[in-house]
Amino acid sequence: MAITQSIRRRGFRKWYERELLIGHSHLVLLLMCTLALLAGMEAFTQPGASRGLIALCLFVATGVGVWALRRYLQLLMRAEIIANQAVCPQCQAYGRWVLEATAPQPGPAEEVDSDAQGGEPACMNVCCRACGRRWLIEW
């Protein structure tokens, strides 16, 4: 689900909490892959071990671990970029805004960003629920 759709449906705070949970579940997966790698290396040195099968498991664990690390960093970076802009510039209320509209990233990088994110908007207009101030959140 796109970021803006998710925020519109759940609200910013729930979206942020959910992004952190999903991100950290990828960190847990990375730790499990690391354990699998260590166990595989230990098993590889044992006599009579099926080295082809163990090598395949090591390869798969490495691939899944790299993917999990990349996804973990991607989710957390994006969540932090948006969370750092979630404070109202006028009343300093954190995360108390509603999404009004989405727009593509302004400037010359517009086409590159929209292609990289599958056409998803790269910024959104938000309105503070406490004071009514409007501002732009970009990622």
Ligand SMILES: [Zn+2]
């Ligand atoms: Zn405000």
